[in-house]
Amino acid sequence: MRPPARRIARQLDSVLSIVYNAMPSAGSRLRAMSPEPSNVLEVRDLRTYFHLPEGTLKAVDGVDLTIAPQQTVGVIGESGSGKSVTAQSIMRIVPPPGAIETGEIILRRKDGGAVDVGKLNARSSEIRAIRGAEVSMVFQEPMTSLSPVHTIGAQIVEAIRLHIERDKKKARQLALDMINRVGISNPKQRFDEYPHQLSGGMRQRAMIAMALSCSPSLLIADEPTTALDVTVQAQILELMKALQGQFGMAIMYITHDLGVIAEIADEVNVMYLGRVVERASTVELFKNPLHPYTQRLLKSIPRLGGRGRGRLDAIRGNVPVPMNPPRQCGFASRCDDFIRGKCDAAVPALVNMGNDHYVRCYLRSEESELIYA
Ligand SMILES: Nc1ncnc2c1ncn2[C@@H]1O[C@H](COP(=O)(O)OP(=O)(O)OP(=O)(O)O)[C@@H](O)[C@H]1O
Ligand code: SF4
Ligand SMILES: [Mg+2]
Numbered sequence: 261m262r263p264p265a266r267r268i269a270r271q272l273d274s275v276l277s278i279v280y281n282a283m284p285s286a287g288s289r290l291r292a293m294s295p296e297p298s299n300v301l302e303v304r305d306l307r308t309y310f311h312l313p314e315g316t317l318k319a320v321d322g323v324d325l326t327i328a329p330q331q332t333v334g335v336i337g338e339s340g341s342g343k344s345v346t347a348q349s350i351m352r353i354v355p356p357p358g359a360i361e362t363g364e365i366i367l368r369r370k371d372g373g374a375v376d377v378g379k380l381n382a383r384s385s386e387i388r389a390i391r392g393a394e395v396s397m398v399f400q401e402p403m404t405s406l407s408p409v410h411t412i413g414a415q416i417v418e419a420i421r422l423h424i425e426r427d428k429k430k431a432r433q434l435a436l437d438m439i440n441r442v443g444i445s446n447p448k449q450r451f452d453e454y455p456h457q458l459s460g461g462m463r464q465r466a467m468i469a470m471a472l473s474c475s476p477s478l479l480i481a482d483e484p485t486t487a488l489d490v491t492v493q494a495q496i497l498e499l500m501k502a503l504q505g506q507f508g509m510a511i512m513y514i515t516h517d518l519g520v521i522a523e524i525a526d527e528v529n530v531m532y533l534g535r536v537v538e539r540a541s542t543v544e545l546f547k548n549p550l551h552p553y554t555q556r557l558l559k560s561i562p563r564l565g566g567r568g569r570g571r572l573d574a575i576r577g578n579v580p581v582p583m584n585p586p587r588q589c590g591f592a593s594r595c596d597d598f599i600r601g602k603c604d605a606a607v608p609a610l611v612n613m614g615n616d617h618y619v620r621c622y623l624r625s626e627e628s629e630l631i632y633a
Contacts, residue, residue, distance in 0.1 A: 299368065300478050300510045301327040301350070301395075306363035306378070308342075308349045315584040319345040319358065321534035322629065324610065325512075327478060330504065332511040334525030334542065336518065336557070340579040342534040343514045347480045350512075351397055352382040370394060370477060393423040396471035400483040402463040405470065406455045412439070412466045413451030416473050423474040438469040441506070443499060461492035468499065475507055482514045497524055518561055522546060530554045533590030534582050536610060540617040550619040553591050589622070597623055 308320040320342045327333045335343050348354045350365055365378040367390065377395075380387045399405060407415060416435040417428070425431045439447040442465040444458075455463055464484060471479060481500065485493040501524065504511055513524055521528055521542065528545045530538040530553065538551040549555045556575045577594045588604040589595070595603065599622060606628035610620045619625070 298328055299326050300329050300331075301325070301368070301512075302364070302366045303346070303350065304364040304366070306346065306349055306365065307361040308345050308354055308358055309361050310358045312357065312583075318534050318582045318585055320349060321582065321585070322607075323363075323531075323534070323536055325529060325536070327510045327512060329477065329510055330508055331527065332504065332513055332525050334521040334528040335512060335514045335531055336516060336521050336528060337531035338516060338575070338579050340533075340581070341531040342582075343531055344482055345534075346531070347397065347482050347512065347514060350377065350480060351391060351395065352377060352380065352387050354382075367395065368477070389423070392419055392471075392476070393474045394476050395478045395480065396474070396476040397480040397482065398464075398467050398471045398484045400486050402460075402467040403455060405467055406463065408455055411452050411454055412458070412469075416466075416470050419470055419473050435469075435473065438473045439466070441503070442466070442469040442472075443495075444469070460488055461496065464488065464492075464496055465499065468496075468503070472503060472507055472509070476509055478510045478512065479504075480512045480514070483516070485520065486515070486517070493520075500524070518557065530557070533579060533585065535590060535607075535620065536618070537591065537620045538618065539610070540615075544615065544617055548617070550613060550617065550624055551591075551621050552595050552597050552623070589620075591621075599623075 303323055303325040306320055306323045307318070310317040310319060323342070323346055325333065325335075325346070335346065337343055345354060345358065348358075349360055354360065360378050363378060364376050366374055367377050368374050370393075375386070375390070377387060377390060397405070406412070410418075413432070413435055416438055417431045420431040420434050421428070425434060436447050436451060439450055444450050444462055444465050450458070450462075450466075455466065458466060468484075484500075485496045488496060497520065500511065511524075513521070515521060525542050528540065528542050529536045530545070530551065532553050538545065538549065538554045540548075545554065546558065549558050553575075560575060575594065580593060582590075586604070587607060589608055592598055592603045598604075602622050608620045608622050609625065609627040609629050610618050611625040611627050612618050613624060
């Protein structure tokens with residue numbers, strides 16, 4: 261028989277190892293910060309507020325988003341629902357007095373590591389190295405990212421030299437190749453032209469060329485086709501799909517156009533008043549919308565012979581301004597299914613109803629957001 265002292269020491273050892281393994285060591289905190297290897301981006305409980313003299317404007321108030329490599333994730337919602345501020349938070353370009361209050365924005369780096377970009381200094385060299393090279397953004401208005409006083413070619417060359425190729429000649433060659441790939445005719449001539457010399461559609465292509473010139477793993481597109489006419493819009497969507505195939509990037513596509521979402525997205529996040537209120541695969545969402553807001557959005561799509569106007573503002577009222585919002589369902593003021601004493605008592609939680617179809621509504625689940633309970 262073993263001496264009791266040794267037996268007790270061994271038992272103590274095994275108990276301690278269980279306790280240590282359960283403790284959040286530095287290593288396990290790092291593991292917890294890393295995204296699933298299958299994801300490019302994981303946004304967890306993101307809250308971005310504007311502290312204004314009138315009060316706190318909660319533009320983004322608890323957003324969770326996951327984007328897998330090469331996946332196209334759509335974000336849809338009416339004006340003011342927090343789509344752009346979510347994108348600005350990921351890029352760390354929220355204008356003051358806006359600031360990320362809490363949450364994580366975990367980005368998988370090209371080298372396989374992970375970083376919480378929400379915790380980086382918005383002016384740090386690390387975030388500047390990430391912008392453009394790992395995550396890029398295209399906007400509704402190309403002049404947001406194109407300089408009016410530099411030629412298209414010079415701007416793309418600069419982006420390439422900043423991130424991937426210092427040599428001027430090689431960078432110029434890469435830029436010409438990009439201009440060609442986005443379907444701008446006569447690349448050599450266009451290279452030396454200024455943005456104002458291009459048509460709206462061509463400017464949009466130039467902005468996409470600049471955004472993709474360093475082959476980012478995630479492209480955030482914030483209403484990139486909204487200002488274009490329908491034919492050019494269709495061409496730009498086709499181009500983005502083709503480039504996604506060639507570059508293998510994931511896309512977060514923001515729009516208020518359900519037709520565009522149906523065309524391009526694998527999965528849709530419906531946003532309302534700073535929160536995702538429903539998430540599902542595109543096919544599932546269009547077939548079986550569960551949230552009253554999504555149901556109303558889908559009813560606003562025009563049908564042949566129907567009377568719908570096809571605009572999101574076909575829904576009665578507007579998205580309220582989220583200034584000091586009450587602790588209740590954000591859709592309460594416009595919802596026909598509003599339940600007094602329940603919908604105005606706490607914020608419903610985003611719950612998986614099965615098959616990765618998530619919804620935030622008391623008609624579907626009794627669960628409330630803990631933070632607001
Ligand atoms: N710079 C800012 N200063 C103060 N409030 C802002 C600022 N930018 C956005 N907001 C507010 O934050 C909320 C979310 O705005 P956001 O721009 O994200 O909406 P959106 O969903 O992108 O709308 P749209 O479809 O019109 O682009 C709105 O109430 C908006 O007024
Ligand atoms: S929680 Fe209540 S108010 Fe909100 S969408 Fe559901 S039924 Fe309507
Ligand atoms: Mg916007």
